[in-house]
Amino acid sequence: MRKTTIPTAHLTIFLLLLGVIVALFFLTQKQLRLVNLAQAETNNLAENRVKLADLSDSLPGVAGETNVWLSALPSDEEGVARFAASLEQLARDRSLTVILDFDDFPETIDIAGKLLPGLGLQINLEGSFDNVRSFMSDLAKMNYFYKTDKITVLTHETKPGVKASFTGSLMLNIDI
Numbered sequence: 001m002r003k004t005t006i007p008t009a010h011l012t013i014f015l016l017l018l019g020v021i022v023a024l025f026f027l028t029q030k031q032l033r034l035v036n037l038a039q040a041e042t043n044n045l046a047e048n049r050v051k052l053a054d055l056s057d058s059l060p061g062v063a064g065e066t067n068v069w070l071s072a073l074p075s076d077e078e079g080v081a082r083f084a085a086s087l088e089q090l091a092r093d094r095s096l097t098v099i100l101d102f103d104d105f106p107e108t109i110d111i112a113g114k115l116l117p118g119l120g121l122q123i124n125l126e127g128s129f130d131n132v133r134s135f136m137s138d139l140a141k142m143n144y145f146y147k148t149d150k151i152t153v154l155t156h157e158t159k160p161g162v163k164a165s166f167t168g169s170l171m172l173n174i175d176i
Contacts, residue, residue: 073173118169
């Protein structure tokens with residue numbers, strides 16, 4: 001007896017099995033890629049933990065420096081008042097007349113592309129040029145951060161000496 005019919009049932013089962021095998025192959029490949037990606041991320045995290053542990057060992061020194069730096073930034077009105085008092089004393093020591101004009105509210109100040117909180121301040125001085133120059137030098141050495149945006153020095157009209165104006169901002173340790 002000759003079979004003249006095509007074994008469609010066997011062929012259909014074979015094609016279905018082949019389709020399932022191909023689908024499982026691609027799903028397995030996808031899962032392998034995800035596992036490899038997760039493994040690479042896990043290795044990266046492990047390396048970062050080692051780096052973090054190394055940095056944590058050096059943290060006490062850095063934390064101390066950070067605290068010193070933050071202590072130089074006034075965090076309240078009393079700190080700003082101490083800064084103003086030290087400026088007034090600095091001017092008195094140099095026989096200068098000083099007028100301090102603070103802004104009413106803090107604002108963000110651009111320091112090398114970083115926005116930091118600061119309080120606008122204009123320092124007006126009257127006295128000899130050498131004393132004003134000495135004041136500027138000592139202001140730069142103070143334990144505060146005052147960013148000067150503009151300096152104007154004019155001769156005094158009615159008495160000897162100069163009138164100087166420094167426009168800038170006192171950096172603060174606050175959140176705005």
